[in-house]
Amino acid sequence: MNELAQLVDDLCGRSTGDELWRNLEDTGLTRLTSNQGAGPAEAAIVLSGLARHAAAVPIAETDLLAAWLAGKAGLSVPDTGPLTVAIADAGERGGRITGTARDVPWPSIAVVLAARTADALLVGLIDGTSHGSIDFDLAVTELRRVDAVVADELVRRGAWARCNQIVGALDAACDLTVAYTRERVQFGRTLSKFQAVQHSLAAMAGEIERARAATALAVAAATDYGFDHPATDYAVTVAKVAVGRAVDPVTTIAHQLHGAIGVTIEHRLWRSTMQARSWVDEFGSTASYARRLGRITLAADDPWDVVVSYPAPR
Amino acid sequence: MSEFDALCANDAELGLLRTSIREFLAADRDEFGWQPAVDCWLAKWDPDFSARLADAGFVGLTIPAEYGGRGLGHLHRYVVTEELLAHGAPVAAHWIADRQVAPALLAYGSEQQRHRLLPRIAAGQLYSAIGMSEHGAGSDLAAAQTRASRVEGGWILNGSKVWTSGAHVAHQIVVLARTSPLDPDHRHAGFSQFIVPTSTPGILIEPILLMNGEHHFNEVIFTDVFVADEDVLGQIGDGWHQVTAELGFERSGPERILSTATLIFSAIRALGEVDDGVAADVGDLVARMISLRQLSISVARTLADGRDAASSAALVKDLGTRFEQDSVELVADLLDYVGDAEPLRALLATARVHSPLFTLRGGTNEVLRGVVAKGMTS
Numbered sequence: 001m002n003e004l005a006q007l008v009d010d011l012c013g014r015s016t017g018d019e020l021w022r023n024l025e026d027t028g029l030t031r032l033t034s035n036q037g038a039g040p041a042e043a044a045i046v047l048s049g050l051a052r053h054a055a056a057v058p059i060a061e062t063d064l065l066a067a068w069l070a071g072k073a074g075l076s077v078p079d080t081g082p083l084t085v086a087i088a089d090a091g092e093r094g095g096r097i098t099g100t101a102r103d104v105p106w107p108s109i110a111v112v113l114a115a116r117t118a119d120a121l122l123v124g125l126i127d128g129t130s131h132g133s134i135d136f137d138l139a140v141t142e143l144r145r146v147d148a149v150v151a152d153e154l155v156r157r158g159a160w161a162r163c164n165q166i167v168g169a170l171d172a173a174c175d176l177t178v179a180y181t182r183e184r185v186q187f188g189r190t191l192s193k194f195q196a197v198q199h200s201l202a203a204m205a206g207e208i209e210r211a212r213a214a215t216a217l218a219v220a221a222a223t224d225y226g227f228d229h230p231a232t233d234y235a236v237t238v239a240k241v242a243v244g245r246a247v248d249p250v251t252t253i254a255h256q257l258h259g260a261i262g263v264t265i266e267h268r269l270w271r272s273t274m275q276a277r278s279w280v281d282e283f284g285s286t287a288s289y290a291r292r293l294g295r296i297t298l299a300a301d302d303p304w305d306v307v308v309s310y311p312a313p314r
Numbered sequence: 315m316s317e318f319d320a321l322c323a324n325d326a327e328l329g330l331l332r333t334s335i336r337e338f339l340a341a342d343r344d345e346f347g348w349q350p351a352v353d354c355w356l357a358k359w360d361p362d363f364s365a366r367l368a369d370a371g372f373v374g375l376t377i378p379a380e381y382g383g384r385g386l387g388h389l390h391r392y393v394v395t396e397e398l399l400a401h402g403a404p405v406a407a408h409w410i411a412d413r414q415v416a417p418a419l420l421a422y423g424s425e426q427q428r429h430r431l432l433p434r435i436a437a438g439q440l441y442s443a444i445g446m447s448e449h450g451a452g453s454d455l456a457a458a459q460t461r462a463s464r465v466e467g468g469w470i471l472n473g474s475k476v477w478t479s480g481a482h483v484a485h486q487i488v489v490l491a492r493t494s495p496l497d498p499d500h501r502h503a504g505f506s507q508f509i510v511p512t513s514t515p516g517i518l519i520e521p522i523l524l525m526n527g528e529h530h531f532n533e534v535i536f537t538d539v540f541v542a543d544e545d546v547l548g549q550i551g552d553g554w555h556q557v558t559a560e561l562g563f564e565r566s567g568p569e570r571i572l573s574t575a576t577l578i579f580s581a582i583r584a585l586g587e588v589d590d591g592v593a594a595d596v597g598d599l600v601a602r603m604i605s606l607r608q609l610s611i612s613v614a615r616t617l618a619d620g621r622d623a624a625s626s627a628a629l630v631k632d633l634g635t636r637f638e639q640d641s642v643e644l645v646a647d648l649l650d651y652v653g654d655a656e657p658l659r660a661l662l663a664t665a666r667v668h669s670p671l672f673t674l675r676g677g678t679n680e681v682l683r684g685v686v687a688k689g690m691t692s
Contacts (some may be wrong), residue, residue: 125398178690205686206633209626213608214601220317231318241601291590294597303582304400304575307603308332309322 004042008049021057025080030059034067035079040222044164044215051168052175054271056104058082060161066112069154073123073144075112082109085136087154090122091113097122097143101134103282108273111195114154115143115255121151153228156236158283160222161213163239166247167280170208172272173254177204180258197257207246214242234310237293323611328393335397338370343401350576351670352661355569356530356675358404359483364438366646372398373408374436377416382433388563388618392611396568402576406530411435411442413567415488417560420508422548427509443512445475445489445534446557453681455490456501458552460536462491462508469493469546471508471516471539477675481532482519486511489536490557493550505553506588509545516540526667564676566613566627570634571606573672574641577661578603581645584652592651599644606634625689628682635672635679642669 004228011023024030029046032038066083070076077083086101097115104111108128113136115122124143126136178201181191191197214235221235251273255262262269280286297303300311319325324332342363351358356548369374375391377383384390395413416435419428434440436515451457460473471491481487487510494504516539522531522651548556582596610630616623642665649655649662673679 182691192687192691195684198691199680199683201690202629202632202683202686205690208631209629210602210605210609210633213612214605216612217318217321217608220321224316224318235318238601238604239598242605245598245601287594290594290597290601292597293601294593294595297582297596297600298585298588298593303579303600306600307400307607309319309324 001041001045005044005049008046009053010056012050012053016055020055021082024057024059030057030082031067031079032059032064034063034071040160040219040227043161044219047161047164048168048171051165051272051275052172054169054172054268054275058109059087060158060165061105062096064157064161065154066110068157069114069150070112070125071190072150073125073146075125075144078110082106082110084111084128085154085158086111086126086136087114087151087158088116088136090117090136090182092117092122092140095140095294097140098137099135099266100134102132103172104128104132105282107132107134113143114151115137115152116148120148121146121154135189141222146240149228152233155283156233157227159240159289160218160227160232160236162279162282163218163236165244166243166276167208167212167215167278169272170211170246170250173250173269174204174208176269176272177201177254177257184259187246191257200253200257204250207250211239211243211246214239231310234296234306237289237296240284240289241286241293244280244289247280251276281312320615321608321611323389323393323396323614332393332397335372335394336401338372339397339401339403340365342366343403343682348404348449350580351404352402352574352577352665353573353671353681354402355399355409355573356479356671357406357528357664357668358402359406359480360404361407361439361441361563364408364441366397366438367403367405368408368436370437370685372685373412373438374416377420377432377436382436383416384436388614389611392568392614396572396607399568399572399646400575400579402524407441407483408435408438410444410480410484411440412438414444414560414564415440415442417563418488418547418556421560422507422552422556424544426544428453431509437597440449440486441480441484443478443479443484443487443532445481445487445510446475448475450472453678456505456555457491458505460489460491462493462506462520462541464493465540467542468542469508471536471541474533474535476522476531476533478519478532478534479530480633481512481534482521482529484512487517487534488547490553493553497608502554504551505557506550507547507553507556508541510536510539511548514541516538524667528667561634561677562613562623562627565682566610566617566623566630567614568607568610570631571603571637573635573638573668574645574665575603577645577658577665578641580658580661581648581652584655584658585648586651588651592648595644595648599641602637603641606637608651610634625686628677628685631676632673632679632682632686639669642666663664 030035061084065085073087084106086104088099088101090099113126121141218239221232297306374383374385379385462469489508493506516537518535520533521529613623613626
């Protein structure tokens with residue numbers, strides 16, 4: 001596991017963008033779970049590691065989402081090159097499926113469409129566009145029909161990936177902030193010597209460690225039981241709330257302690273903070289997962305059972 | 315073994331232990347009628363409960379069998395502790411002896427002290443207080459001035475301690491005192507620990523009442539109190555190290571998350587049909603609790619493996635106790651949606667009185683945040 005983290009660090013250290021993608025592809029990291037027989041634990045290390053380097057590559061979309069979904073639907077996708085998914089609610093009428101997929105991550109690359117109808121999920125390959133919104137109007141015969149629970153697992157996988165990525169991005173923001181407070185001198189001493197600054201750093205660390213602990217449970221659940229298990233559903237729901245609630249305080253403190261330099265385009269802080277802020281809304285908002293966890297808790301025999309572990313099916 | 319279950323402290327063996335303590339608590343409550351309380355580990359002193367709990371094998375879990383304990387691991391203790399707190403059981407009488415004195419005796423005590431005290435702790439029949447803070451030494455514990463002077467066969471204690479929980483009903487107090495004068499360059503040097511029976515001549519115990527009149531804290535005044543050499547705990551001069559070495563367990567334990575658990579759970583159970591907004595509030599509250607518990611368990615696992623987690627433990631206490639505090643007003647908001655909120659209002663009122671203590675006891679959060687930040691920037 002440490003070797004895998006080290007490999008990600010090395011690749012990110014010597015390449016970015018398309019070159020980084022090629023290096024990741026050469027080392028098998030772009031299709032780790034779909035092609036290389038690796039599991040969620042390895043995927044988590046790669047995703048958080050890449051995010052810690054603010055590396056802009058669609059590994060989660062390619063491996064955990066698009067390639068997996070295509071496999072579920074019996075569609076073949078290229079073995080190389082990036083993939084993404086477009087998730088949309090769709091109408092089915094007169095043999096045609098229509099709808100609009102919004103907020104498609106990496107919309108310009110090869111897209112696996114996941115169109116949710118009232119009772120099923122329809123999956124097909126479509127062309128990407130230059131913007132994040134994709135309209136589609138397709139013959140049903142062009143798409144493969146899979147069970148609706150596949151759509152739930154798809155969203156769960158996406159939320160799971162984003163939790164791991166956000167923890168990596170918040171780690172990066174924290175690393176930058178600690179480094180800055182140790183070098184920036186005002187009033188004759190480094191910022192890190194001021195107690196008010198120390199307390200902000202501690203608050204930041206607390207939020208991140210709590211998010212990491214919740215995410216670790218989600219990684220363990222996916223590793224032990226797979227993404228389609230109620231334990232994973234529970235742990236991802238908890239993690240999405242815990243991680244989601246950490247993003248605002250951590251990014252706010254990171255910017256506050258950086259002073260005005262942190263909001264400039266030339267400084268790299270924004271690549272972590274703004275990335276975390278945009279990821280947090282994807283695959284379901286924090287509030288939607290909070291509502292879900294609230295409903296699960298209210299329906300349980302005893303709320304304490306939900307705190308200890310996922311409630312056993314009744 | 316499932317890592318998921320291990321992270322939930324619910325794998326095979328711990329799961330069985332959890333089931334058995336739950337069964338004990340349900341049956342004991344049915345028979346003896348105690349009510350789940352907030353902050354039960356400070357506030358609910360019930361010697362009979364402590365004895366029954368011990369008879370059932372749930373006290374002294376980490377004490378080796380040769381001293382009357384169960385010889386189990388820290389995570390076993392974690393599971394039993396969190397179940398006791400989640401059910402608001404009256405655990406205060408044996409709490410400090412079981413949580414702090416037993417580990418200290420195992421780490422630093424003499425064989426004679428272990429054989430004399432540990433079996434009584436494991437039986438839930440020895441109640442101990444800890445004398446640390448003083449009028450001029452709160453967060454800055456090294457400013458403590460209680461001193462012990464060498465005499466034939468022992469030491470003479472003089473000074474006073476404050477906030478000494480349960481001293482008025484305890485059998486003994488473990489006192490931190492200076493055995494060498496303050497060296498300004500080495501402020502932590504020259505402290506020692508003494509096990510002092512509360513019946514010893516020269517001890518005066520006066521109540522310090524909480525704002526609602528509850529009596530848990532005391533001022534303890536020592537005037538020429540003789541302590542025999544055999545009641546010195548550990549090494550003379552090593553007191554500071556002895557009291558700080560085991561802080562990780564105390565700072566990161568379930569009592570830093572669950573002091574208000576009974577209030578939270580009672581309110582959630584009492585909610586009827588609620589709208590999405592209230593459901594989200596419940597979800598946010600529970601997500602905070604679950605993620606804190608996950609962090610606390612990860613620290614417990616690190617400590618149980620014998621690895622250092624001082625900074626993470628401080629972090630758990632800061633986050634956990636602020637959660638406890640926040641939870642009180644979050645629950646107050648939920649009561650708008652409870653049909654008959656009257657039974658809950660009493661719990662809420664107690665929680666509001668105890669709430670300021672959560673972020674003070676065992677080291678203020680301001681000090682803890684300093685510990686965390688130091689770990690980040692050094």
